[in-house]
Amino acid sequence: MNYDVVGLGTVVVDHLVLLAQHPVQDAKTNIISDAYQVGGPVPTAQVLLSRFGKRNAFIGSWGDDQYGPMIEQDLKAEHLDLTASRMLPGTRSGYAQVWIDEQAETRTIACYRPEHWLQPHELDTALIQQAKAVHLDGWPQETCLQAAQVARQAGVMVSLDAGSLKPGMSELIPYLNVMNCPRRFISEYLQTDNIHAAGKALLKQGPEIVTITDGRRGAWLFSSAGSLHCEALPVLSLDTTGAGDVFSGALLYGILEAWPLDRVLKFACVTAALKCERLGNRDALPTLAEIEAVLQTRARPI
Secondary structure, X not given: OOOOEEEEOOOEEEEEEEEOOOOOOOOOOOEEEEEEEEEOHHHHHHHHHHHOOOOEEEEOXXXXXXOHHHHHHHHHHOOEEOOOOEEEOOOOOEEEEEEEEOOOOEEEEEEEOOOOOOOHHHOOHHHHHOXXXXXXXXXXXXXXXXXXXXXHHOOOEEEEEOOOOOOOHHHHHHHOOEEXXXXXXXXXXXXXXXXXXXHHHHHHOOOOEEEEEOHHHOEEXXXXXXXXXXXXXXXXXXXXXXXHHHHHHHXXXXXXXXXXXXXXXXXXXXXXXXXXXXXXXXXXXXXHHHHHHHHHXXXXXX
């Protein structure tokens, strides 16, 4: 069976903790509410794509600890094919504590990254070669690079949600068609805070489309046709966790639908903004109907 998107990357269990405000150091505060969810840049984007009707397969791994079954059950329930993924005996699954400050509309994350990954020789290359797109987050470094190389050789589109700076970025970027990153990435990777200079510099390194997100300042898209800017949607932001993951998934959806780039960018911005109005990354995902309703009621161009 051919898939629209094959994903490879980190999968974690997030423990979301909602606080009225972040406590000062060496102090206590009450928890308003908490919940567990399965997260990670690639699986979150793929769950969104799955709900939008795209066929997905995920390549990843998790441990045989208490979180492993939660991860497997969640991704299967969201219709992600896991035949190329597996549980690694004797290892720990990825885990993160996410403290959400309700007053400041920020979140603080402490995470445990898995120390054991699928290796390059364990990749299901046939699965990758038959996909329309491969979506990556840069982890694990060597396996991710191998997947990108296999995909490009087969004429498969390669998309990256860069997130934070990771080892091997300079080797991976030349194999990309689509690259999304937050503003902090360009500061770390290119040592510049100039978004337009960064967008042009990243295009020269290989990608055909580069997007740079900057929270309340919106997002930029760069391509050979020039640059586009989308203002941030004014929303009451409850939880920004996973906003970049959702933006990347929506971006990829629009590209797969062959929309004009201005519509692709608007769609991604609105999708990520609507997600931030709700807690988490499952119940928080907007529907296509909700997104279209917002796009149609925007009174001025973005």
